[in-house]
Amino acid sequence: MIGILTGRNLVTAHIYRMGLTEREVCRKCQEKGTRETIEHLLCSCPALARLRFKHFEAPQYETLEDVSLMNFC
Numbered sequence: 001m002i003g004i005l006t007g008r009n010l011v012t013a014h015i016y017r018m019g020l021t022e023r024e025v026c027r028k029c030q031e032k033g034t035r036e037t038i039e040h041l042l043c044s045c046p047a048l049a050r051l052r053f054k055h056f057e058a059p060q061y062e063t064l065e066d067v068s069l070m071n072f073c
Helices: 002-006 011-018 039-043 046-056 066-068
Strands: none
Touching: 039 046, 039 066
């Protein structure tokens, strides 16, 4: 959670900015031109749609704000 809040995490977009990889493409869906960011993983990555539906009650969200408005209790 701290990594998500601070922007320092192991998603490829961050690793790319640190110069530790040459690619930013999402490792889950491998869609060309899709950067692996926290927003992509939590909102729209097609490879994670089932998990989003199971835990967040929808297969896809428009923004991180939409996810944050979910009532998980």
